[in-house]
Each structure stands twice: as C-alpha cells, then as structure tokens.
Amino acid sequence: MVSINYSSREVCCKIVYYGPGLSGKTTNLLYVHSKVPSNTRGKMISLATEADRTLYFDFLPINIGTINGFAAKFQLYTVPGQVYYNATRKLVLRGVDGVVFVADSQPDKMDENIESLLNLEENLQEYGYNLEELPMVIQYNKRDLPGVLSLEQLNAKLNVKGRPFYEASATLGNGVFDTLKMIIKMVLEKAKSNSRSKPKPVTATPVAPPTSFTSEAINKPVSESAPKSPEPSSATLSREHVLASAPSTPVSTPSEKVGAVASAAVPKVKEEQSIGGSSAEVNYRPYPGSEKQQAKEVDTPKTSFTSQSQEYGDNNTVEEKQTGQEIDNSEFKQPDLSLPKVIPAMKHRHEKKRGFFKRLFGIK
Amino acid sequence: MTDDSLIIYEEEINQIDALISKMLKGAEAKCALLVDKDGHLITRQGFTHSLDTTALAALLAGSFASTKEIARLVGEPEFSVLFHQGKKDNIHMSLVGERSILVVIFDDRTTIGMVRLYARETSIELAKIFEKIQEKSGHQEETGLSHDFTSQAEDKLDDIFQD
Structure with missing residues (x-):
C-alpha cells in the first residue's frame, strides 16, 4: 500500500x-x-x-x-x-x-x-x-x-x-x-x-499528460x-475490509502449515476441534448449549463423561456404549428399596448348612 | 495493494499532530509516533531527533504484527495495547482504529497509568480522524502523483544505483 x-x-x-x-x-x-x-x-x-x-x-x-x-x-x-x-x-x-x-x-x-x-x-x-x-x-x-x-x-x-x-x-x-x-x-x-x-487534492502537483x-x-x-x-x-x-474479516475465517489450513511458531498450539487446537465438532476456530471455553448438544452424538468415553450428569436419566445411550452392558431405565428412575432377593446359589448353601446341623445332632 | 493507499492531507495531519501534542503534554511523555500497521511512519511529535524513526516505525509495526499472530494463536483477535518496560525508557503502543498504532515513549518522569489514560483518549479521537480520511479517500481517488513522476524517478534511479 x-x-x-x-x-x-x-x-x-x-x-x-x-x-x-x-x-x-x-x-x-x-x-x-x-x-x-x-x-x-x-x-x-x-x-x-x-x-x-x-x-x-x-x-x-x-x-x-x-x-x-x-x-x-x-x-x-x-x-x-x-x-x-x-x-x-x-x-x-x-x-x-x-x-x-x-x-x-x-x-x-x-x-x-x-x-x-x-x-x-x-x-x-x-x-x-x-x-x-x-x-x-x-x-x-x-x-x-x-x-x-x-x-x-x-x-x-x-x-x-x-x-x-x-x-x-x-x-x-x-x-x-x-x-x-x-x-x-x-x-x-x-x-x-x-x-x-481527476479532482486535484489541496496540495497536489499539476497534472501532466500521461506518459506511457x-x-x-x-x-x-x-x-x-x-x-x-x-x-x-x-x-x-478496500483491502482493509478483507483483512478485517480474515481472522474470523477458519484458520485450520494456515495454522497447520505454519510450522515451528504455531506447532506448540496445534495439538491442543486439534483436540478441541475433535470434541467441538464443526468449528475450526480455537475455542478453549466451549459454549454450554452447543457443545453439550454435539457431545451427545460423540461416542468417545471422554465426551460421555462430561455429559453424564446431564443425561443420566433420559438418555443412557452413551453410557451403554461405555460400559458395554444393558441397563434398565426403571432402575435409575425408581431405585428398588426392597431387600435383596436370594439367588438360587445362596438358597442351596443354606440348605446344605441346615443338613449339617441335622446330621450333627441326629435330628430327622 | 494500492487500491487503499493511505493518503493524508495537511489538514488532517495538523489535527493529528495537535492531538498527539496535547497527549504528550498531559501524560508528560518524551515523544510519540503514529505508525501505519504496514510500517510507514505517519507523524511524530516530541523529542524524536535522536531517534531513527523510520527504522523504529518498521520494527514497531513488525512487533505489533507478530503479537497479533500470538493473540490469534491463544484465541484473541488482537492485543490492543502493548507495553515494553526498560530500565530508563518505556514504550506504550495502542491500536488506533483499524490500521494505525500510537506509540508513546516515556521515562520515569511519568507513570504507565498516566500514559495509558491519555493514550486511550487520544486513540479514540485519532480513530475518528482516520475514519474521515477513509471516507475522503473513498470519494477522491486521485493520488496526486503527476504523470511524469515515474520517468523523473527513472532518471534519479540511474544516478543513485550505479555499480
């Protein structure tokens, strides 16, 4: 310029x-x-x-x-x-x-x-x-x-x-x-x-015929x-307008090619991008609404951990993938306060114990 | 490119100089430079005779540009104020509008707070003048260079650039 x-x-x-x-x-x-x-x-x-x-x-x-x-x-x-x-x-x-x-x-x-x-x-x-x-x-x-x-x-x-x-x-x-x-x-x-x-500025010099x-x-x-x-x-x-808008454009391509100066920031940026989804801008503080909404769809354990408290009751798809087990919705909504049921193996052990005392004291 | 050449007329320069002088007086700073982001010196006020202002302007603009990149990497669009502290002299740089930087050099006769206060006020005023300049250049595209400027420059170049 x-x-x-x-x-x-x-x-x-x-x-x-x-x-x-x-x-x-x-x-x-x-x-x-x-x-x-x-x-x-x-x-x-x-x-x-x-x-x-x-x-x-x-x-x-x-x-x-x-x-x-x-x-x-x-x-x-x-x-x-x-x-x-x-x-x-x-x-x-x-x-x-x-x-x-x-x-x-x-x-x-x-x-x-x-x-x-x-x-x-x-x-x-x-x-x-x-x-x-x-x-x-x-x-x-x-x-x-x-x-x-x-x-x-x-x-x-x-x-x-x-x-x-x-x-x-x-x-x-x-x-x-x-x-x-x-x-x-x-x-x-x-x-x-x-x-x-052609308007002449205040202190401009006289305009001569053009020379090629x-x-x-x-x-x-x-x-x-x-x-x-x-x-x-x-x-x-004006170019300034273009320049002014330049920082708001996605910076992924230049920052990846920047080399030594930018290399320190690149791993963190990429991590954020992978979590954040579409935006290529460096966002260290994700906006609560949009980020969590996107986080639901991501099946990485890290994301499910952050979003667990929000979707504990109504949406457990993330947790299912994380633990690999099927969990009944009703167990989360209404916790069972009754005494634990005796499983067949326990029953058998009780019977065996009773048989031992019977034999000991000669009870028939 | 040359499409948005910075053309400043005497009227505006006088206004700018008056504002900067007022600031220097108020803040009790040594001198001030107004530098284009591209590294061109627009104007200077105060005790600048001992300084190589051309080189200073280029380096300050370079410093500001590199800080802008640093800002971008940490997620900020731009750092609007920069401060370099020395043993005797200090430099305070602040952004003026979109394309200029106000540089104030001061020593221990004043404080950073005073300089910052006055520089902020002056930056706002200067930004208004630059807006006017921008508007003016939008209407008036004449650069004022006469048409035989190039041919005259050629003769000069032949004189100066001799192996």
Missing part, C-alpha cells in the same frame, strides 16, 4: 524480497546498502539468528530524493526463506507494493523455488491480494555458479506469466540494481495508474504486461 503524506510531501512504498532459504535475498539488500550513497539510505536492520539466517526480516529504507516535490521513499524488506518461518514471512507481506522473487538458479534448488512461489501466492491470497496485479520481478540469482539451469528452463517453471526477469549474482552485485530499478518503476507506475478520477510506461532503459530481455487499470468495483471494497 503506497503511503502518500501531503503534509511532509512523502511517497512511501514497500518492496519485499521473497524466495527460498539461502537464495540471496539478504545479500541483495547488503549489496544495495554497500553501494548506495549514504545520504540516500537509512540504517539497515537485520533481525537474524546467530548463524545469520533471517529470523523475521531485514529492513533497508532508501530515499531516492525529491521528485515533483515529493520525497520518494522505499522500504526494502526481506523475508525469512526457511519453510518453518511461514508465520513471520506472511507478516512481512502486509501492505506490500511490489515483490522481487529471488530464485536460486541451481538445479537441485528448483523444487524449493517452486514451493516458495506457491507459498507467496498463498500468503498474498490470505491478505486479499492478487498476484496477477501485484508488481513483481523475478531475479535468477547465483548465475556465477557452475552448472546452473538455463534461463529457458527457469522461465518455463517459475515465470509462466512472463514477468520481467533478471540474471544476477548478488554476492558480486550483478543484476541487483537492475532488479531494484525495475521493481521501483513498476511500483510507481502502479501507484500512478491507481488514480482514477517504457522499458527501453532495461538492457535485459523483458516481456512485461502493461499494468491493468483497476476495476471500478474495487473502489468500494
């Missing part, structure tokens, strides 16, 4: 470097940080583990200067590439304006590239984004290594939509700036094309589709 502040006259955009683990996302940022003039960039922040693996994100703010009276600022983020950091990876994508997908060109990394690309699409969808409309550039990194896949092979699997792509070697710096320039241009173009009607987006400046092969004009209907439904 492009942030435009007319008071401080700033335009702020968020660009996220996405890709599989160890593909070179942080290296891209480090190169930009080392080469860009110090008055243009801010401090680079890296939330990494002790082994220098990104834990949450890397952050590098860049201010390219004043354009038409507006200071253009770009915030470059990277995500943690490892699979089990999906929870934090998704958070970084919030409010993204453009994505650079950094792919590893080595043949044995192709599966990870594809998985990461699918994960990107999935995470964007959860925020209500459409990958088709989001500015995105693909960077085939590590081209300096021997035995890397050809561009045709990479494009066939990772760039079906024909997005702009660049060959790069982030450690040497080749292609890093080309990628960044391209994504910035695409993001600004998208921000500009987002303006639909050109890609001549790019020396690499680029096949870019022109940014689509937004549909009028999208004006009524």
Whole structure:
C-alpha cells in the first residue's frame, strides 16, 4: 500500500524480497546498502539468528530524493526463506507494493523455488491480494555458479506469466540494481495508474499528460504486461475490509502449515476441534448449549463423561456404549428399596448348612 | 495493494499532530509516533531527533504484527495495547482504529497509568480522524502523483544505483 503524506510531501512504498532459504535475498539488500550513497539510505536492520539466517526480516529504507516535490521513499524488506518461518514471512507481506522473487538458479534448488512461489501466492491470497496485479520481478540469482539451469528452463517453471526477469549474482552485485530499478518503476507506475478520477487534492502537483510506461532503459530481455487499470468495483471494497474479516475465517489450513511458531498450539487446537465438532476456530471455553448438544452424538468415553450428569436419566445411550452392558431405565428412575432377593446359589448353601446341623445332632 | 493507499492531507495531519501534542503534554511523555500497521511512519511529535524513526516505525509495526499472530494463536483477535518496560525508557503502543498504532515513549518522569489514560483518549479521537480520511479517500481517488513522476524517478534511479 503506497503511503502518500501531503503534509511532509512523502511517497512511501514497500518492496519485499521473497524466495527460498539461502537464495540471496539478504545479500541483495547488503549489496544495495554497500553501494548506495549514504545520504540516500537509512540504517539497515537485520533481525537474524546467530548463524545469520533471517529470523523475521531485514529492513533497508532508501530515499531516492525529491521528485515533483515529493520525497520518494522505499522500504526494502526481506523475508525469512526457511519453510518453518511461514508465520513471520506472511507478516512481512502486509501492505506490500511490489515483490522481487529471488530464485536460486541451481538445479537441485528448483523444487524449493517452486514451493516458495506457491507459498507467496498463498500468503498474498490470505491478505486479499492478487498476484496477477501485484508488481513483481523475478531475479535468477547465483548465475556465477557452475552448472546452473538455463534461463529457458527457469522461465518455463517459475515465470509462466512472463514477468520481467533478471540474471544476477548478488554476492558480486550483478543484476541487483537492475532488479531494484525495475521493481521501483513498476511500483510507481502502479501507484500512478491507481488514480482514477481527476479532482486535484489541496496540495497536489499539476497534472501532466500521461506518459506511457517504457522499458527501453532495461538492457535485459523483458516481456512485461502493461499494468491493468483497476476495476471500478474495487473502489468500494478496500483491502482493509478483507483483512478485517480474515481472522474470523477458519484458520485450520494456515495454522497447520505454519510450522515451528504455531506447532506448540496445534495439538491442543486439534483436540478441541475433535470434541467441538464443526468449528475450526480455537475455542478453549466451549459454549454450554452447543457443545453439550454435539457431545451427545460423540461416542468417545471422554465426551460421555462430561455429559453424564446431564443425561443420566433420559438418555443412557452413551453410557451403554461405555460400559458395554444393558441397563434398565426403571432402575435409575425408581431405585428398588426392597431387600435383596436370594439367588438360587445362596438358597442351596443354606440348605446344605441346615443338613449339617441335622446330621450333627441326629435330628430327622 | 494500492487500491487503499493511505493518503493524508495537511489538514488532517495538523489535527493529528495537535492531538498527539496535547497527549504528550498531559501524560508528560518524551515523544510519540503514529505508525501505519504496514510500517510507514505517519507523524511524530516530541523529542524524536535522536531517534531513527523510520527504522523504529518498521520494527514497531513488525512487533505489533507478530503479537497479533500470538493473540490469534491463544484465541484473541488482537492485543490492543502493548507495553515494553526498560530500565530508563518505556514504550506504550495502542491500536488506533483499524490500521494505525500510537506509540508513546516515556521515562520515569511519568507513570504507565498516566500514559495509558491519555493514550486511550487520544486513540479514540485519532480513530475518528482516520475514519474521515477513509471516507475522503473513498470519494477522491486521485493520488496526486503527476504523470511524469515515474520517468523523473527513472532518471534519479540511474544516478543513485550505479555499480
């Protein structure tokens, strides 16, 4: 989401470097940080583990200067590439304006590239984004290594939509700036094309005739589709509305795939789900009415135990299954207060005893 | 995406700044930042000159986002207030409307209770202003970026990004 502040006259955009683990996302940022003039960039922040693996994100703010009276600022983020950091990876994508997908060109990394690309699409969808409309550039990194896949092979699997792509070697710096320039241009173009009607804001700059987006400046092969004009209907439904409704949707699928961060909660959640029935939401305090009603139908011993006190007299199907015996309803309703009946075996014992004394005393 | 760009005009920023200044005075806090949930700094007030507010905004938004996920995992939709206690300085964060966070940095000259009280009142007022901004942006879709903005940016980029 492009942030435009007319008071401080700033335009702020968020660009996220996405890709599989160890593909070179942080290296891209480090190169930009080392080469860009110090008055243009801010401090680079890296939330990494002790082994220098990104834990949450890397952050590098860049201010390219004043354009038409507006200071253009770009915030470059990277995500943690490892699979089990999906929870934090998704958070970084919030409010993204453009994505650079950094792919590893080595043949044995192709599966990870594809998985990461699918994960990107999935995470964007959860925020209500459409990958088709989001500015995105693909960077085939590590081209300096021997035995890397050809561009045709990479494009066939990772760039079906024909997005702009660049060959790069982030450690040497080749292609890093080309990628960044391209994504910035695409993001600004998208921000500009987002303006639909013409009323001028209070402090806006004069509107010049439109200039079409050109890609001549790019020396690499680029096949870019022109940014689509937004549909009028999208004006009524803002992304925030989609976001606001997101937490209320069932969370079973994301939480199961979240990995290490969410794994601690998963067993308990699943247990609750199995008892609670239809709802996938985490409910630690089940509502009395609905839960007990559902509990009657469940034949697990645990459930029957909780519901026993309620349905002791009128419905004993659960208990029958639990004990495996048939119990007469009347015995529960009207407890028998009479003396216990003598069973035949006892009778026989009494007779035998009496016979013993008879024989002892010679009674006939 | 850009469909719901946050566009704030001078009029609203002045109102926001006035509210935050009033809060700082009342709560006797050091400084306050208003941060978008995406990590953009909207405005700042008080003694912020020694702070890297851009980085601070990004990290605070990240912190808030991760806490939201934690809240969701324990069955809460969102934690609306966060508090970080340090030896000297403390940070109080509270949610403003749907998309912003009010961050107040204060030291031992005031108390958490005072900050919380003033921050809560200010958050409610700020939320009203943000509602107006949202309504305005619904009617007015012009981002204000001139059409040669991109081409001018390209020239700048070529100057800055040189290997």
